[in-house]
Amino acid sequence: NAGVTQTPKFRILKIGQSMTLQCTQDMNHNYMYWYRQDPGMGLKLIYYSVGAGITDKGEVPNGYNVSRSTTEDFPLRLELAAPSQTSVYFxxxxxxxxxxxxxxxxxxxxxx
Amino acid sequence: AQSVAQPEDQVNVAEGNPLTVKCTYSVSGNPYLFWYVQYPNRGLQFLLKYITGDNLVKGSYGFEAEFNKSQTSFHLKKPSALVSDSALYFCAVRDMRGKLIFGQGTELSVKP
Structure with missing residues (x-):
């Protein structure tokens, strides 16, 4: 039982590039969440999902997209990376x- | 709207002394309150939660938290601090749609 796994651990992007952050859980949980953590700011919710096929915006969704085709996976997509998206993502x-x-x-x- | 506040950015304690990390909340209805800990370069780990019942909640690693409805507080405590308790601590409240709202975090430093 690995719990929640994320890949990659580190990534450097150039402005305008795109990438997908992967998230997988093996606990058969219905609810999944993406947060970003900036220094001194706590965690801010980007997107969340209450089950496969259902997603909703959180507090800071601009510049991101998500999908939830399976219970296990909840990838986060950055289409046009900007310096303001420099952060740690959980x-x-x-x-x-x-x-x-x-x-x-x-x-x-x-x-x- | 639900919110939590952690009034101290940093708390310094000597090893063996008691520690308190403060959290106050603002919610409509009954609060669901949580404490998480984050060690350097790691994800958040669940410590304890208050949903209902006894005002004193016991959690992992010898931590406990006291729910005080009249003061709208949920302070984290430990009778005897360890150097290994040094970490970033987050208080959180669950909103009516099941999402967690985090405080900005308090850095705990325990010196030998």
Whole structure:
């Protein structure tokens, strides 16, 4: 049981490039979340999903897209990378019968 | 709207002394409150939660938190701090749609 896994761990992008941050969970959780963490700012919710095929915007969705074709996977897409998207990105999941979110190890993204 | 505040950016404690990390909340209705810990270059780990019941909640690694409805607080405590407790601590409240809203974090430093 690996929990929540994220790839890659680190990535440097040039302005305007695109990439997908991968997130997979093996706990059969319905709920999945993407956060970004900026220094001194806590975590901000980007997008979330309550089940396969259902996604919704969080607090800071601009510049990002998500999809949820399976229960296990919840990729985050950056289409046109900007320096403001330099951050650490965390994926999390939560089961339907618990209130606890479990976090992945994070992806550190730098946009230059 | 739900929110949490962590009034201290940093807390410094000597090893063996008791520690307190403060959190206040603002919610409509009954609060679902959480504490998470983040070690350097790691994801967030769940420590404890308050949903209902006893005001004193016990969690992982010897931590506990006291829910105080009249003061709208949920302070994290430990009777005897360890150097290994040094980390970033986040308080969070769950909103009515199941999303977590995080405080900005408090850095705990425990010196030998």
């Amino acid at each position: 994926c999390a999941s939560m089961g339907g019968r618990t209130d606890t979110q479990y976090f992945g190890p994070g992806t550190r993204l730098t946009v230059l």
